[in-house]
Amino acid sequence: MKKVKTSSKGRICRYPRCxxxxxxYNHEDYCHVHLDRLMQDYKPKVVK
Ligand SMILES: [Zn+2]
Structure with missing residues (x-):
């Protein structure tokens, strides 16, 4: 039997007004939209 680690239900994105x-299955504190935004803030210049 595989145990999948999950976070508690009913959590809401911590982004203000979100x-x-x-x-x-999302162990972050933010929804994917705001997580992306926060990641971009941490890495303002990503050169590919
Ligand atoms: Zn959000």
Whole structure:
């Protein structure tokens, strides 16, 4: 039997005014939209 690590249900994105409910498989504190945005803030200049 495989145990999949999940987070608790019913968590909401911590981004101000965002009511996005996070998946139990999303262990972050933000929804994917704001997570992307935060990541871009950390790495303002990504050269590919
Ligand atoms: Zn959000």
């Amino acid at each position: 009511k996005h409910i996070l998946s139990i």
